[in-house]
């Protein structure tokens with residue numbers, strides 16, 4: 690005979706206990722705050738880049754500046770590393786944002802022609 694003590698209480702994924710629920714809620718509240726901050730920071734960044742786009746269009750400068758981008762990516766990778774964030778992820782995110790900015794700059798330049 691085995692020394693089975695019978696069925697043990699199993700954690701139920703659909704019914705976590707109150708302390709697990711409370712911890713999940715606390716973490717999700719912080720995540721929601723962080724997401725809101727990211728949205729506000731991005732909105733401010735796009736306000737600045739729109740102004741850069743107008744300046745470039747007025748002075749016939751190209752929408753993209755690859756040298757500036759290379760410096761930003763190197764800097765952000767460095768910052769990410771120190772913050773224990775994957776530098777490759779930080780680079781992908783910045784490239785994604787910059788691509789959108791360049792698209793805006795092209796639209797502004799087209800409107801100025």
Ligand SMILES: C=C(O[C@@H]1C=C(C(=O)O)C=C[C@H]1O)C(=O)O
Nearest residue numbers: 738741752753754757758787790
């Ligand atoms: C905002 C600029 O335009 C583009 C967008 C960039 C950005 O979003 O950071 C950086 C370089 C440019 O390709 C700029 O030249 O500073």
